[in-house]
Amino acid sequence: MLENFIYISDMIGVIACAISGVLVATRLRMDPFGITVLAGVTGIGGGTLRDMMMGATPVFWIVDNTYIYVIITTAIISVYWLHRIHRFPAYLLPLLDAFGLAIFTIIGAQKALMLGFSGPVAIVMGCITGVVGGMIRDILSGQIPFVLQKEIYATASILGAALYVICNYFGFGQIVAMVIAMAGTLSLRVSAIYWHLSLPVFSDDREA
Amino acid sequence: MLENFIYISDMIGVIACAISGVLVATRLRMDPFGITVLAGVTGIGGGTLRDMMMGATPVFWIVDNTYIYVIITTAIISVYWLHRIHRFPAYLLPLLDAFGLAIFTIIGAQKALMLGFSGPVAIVMGCITGVVGGMIRDILSGQIPFVLQKEIYATASILGAALYVICNYFGFGQIVAMVIAMAGTLSLRVSAIYWHLSLPVFSDDREA
């Protein structure tokens, strides 16, 4: 039951991130194979770095090839679908990103706790799993990563992972804790997109 | 015999990629040590990521220091040679890149199969080994990676790796399978360079 919940959530996250990769790839006028590469990087980049850091190698998608098939299928369907519709709404990319962020953050934190690492490590691992895929996608496409610029992005990931670790500490059921933390991360990030919320920034403009 | 073939091919790939790193580094007006760093990243970056993902650590060039010496020697000779000639042909960089792509793709796929991983994983590992070195080189030098823009690049890598896996599946001798797949990858990529072949691109220009 728990395993199924994690597995299905993870697949939803991979699909959401892979589509976001396809969206960015089409802007760069990539060919179908390049699109699949960018979809893959976005979909499994964060979890790959997480597993390499924790020494959980071979990394997850080498062990379970389903991830590869899901990414290829997602890339093909998305390309076909993008080709059909004449415009897609501007909020689609940040929204897909928000889903990926919420799901991957909590799954990353869960995996770290499950492997016996501490709460702080689980929060960092959650954050890495959540943001790195999109970060690599943005770097590859020549942009300053989304995560480092947009309102309440790393913030949502860190707070969401912390919420999961706290729920876990207080003995919540695993699935309950994950749903609460995913919902918290997602609503925080989506609210930030919708109302353009942001934390105060600290700039050194004065240095000029 | 097989081991020798793989080892010599790998060294040719490292040399080709290291020279391509030197070419890019001189454009950025780097000093000799910076040039060596970029040569090294391009020459062994892809295989390093492959080994880390598969858990084959310490990575190959830590185990066999010859790679380090080959890169340093290549960097020194290339710098000297570039300094001597007054211009080098514009097709040199893509051609070196094509050699590295063909060799590294098949060697990466071969290593994955040899370690007992599945065909799809071998294809992905081949692609990672083939394209990541050049990708990091381009990112470090502030460009959108070649691989994500140029005609039939990721495509040649993926199809070449698939060709190798298929030849292997049908019981071809290892060296025969590798030569066929390397030749296939190289000719596909070189043809694409020569005739400016490309697959249809999918762009969301309409979104505007």
Place this chain on the structure above:
Amino acid sequence: MLENFIYISDMIGVIACAISGVLVATRLRMDPFGITVLAGVTGIGGGTLRDMMMGATPVFWIVDNTYIYVIITTAIISVYWLHRIHRFPAYLLPLLDAFGLAIFTIIGAQKALMLGFSGPVAIVMGCITGVVGGMIRDILSGQIPFVLQKEIYATASILGAALYVICNYFGFGQIVAMVIAMAGTLSLRVSAIYWHLSLPVFSDDREA
């Protein structure tokens, strides 16, 4: 004694690099959590890649969470302090970077030798530990990495690591060897900053 020396040096390096990450992050007008992410990447990025390559996983900061706390504390204090002062000197960033470079290079080389790897591997690992954190920081913030452009940067790292390996080979005490090599790296880099020293560059401008 040796362990304490390494640990304290490492922490000083992490703090110096984390502050440099905060400086860059404030220029990009990041929020506090984004700043912490960039501080962390700069502070522990190099050592993380080193450990993953050598197979020394889980990486060091997963095993010893002190690194996470030090980075968070450094980020908070730096942000507060940057917010208070009205301008900070232009040489602060390169100077912090030079400290991180000197300390991390030698610590990386030391760890590689301690794990039984060869001298050349230790030099490469030292260089990776020294330069990669700042490299990722610069890429994430959309700049061509400092290390690939600035005078005697990779050079100082490589020569410093080589100096350490040589001192070690000739039987110098560990701490003495580390202090000599750190001082050598730091003075080489600081001299280069101060007098704008650089090695001759090789450029292919003639290719035009």
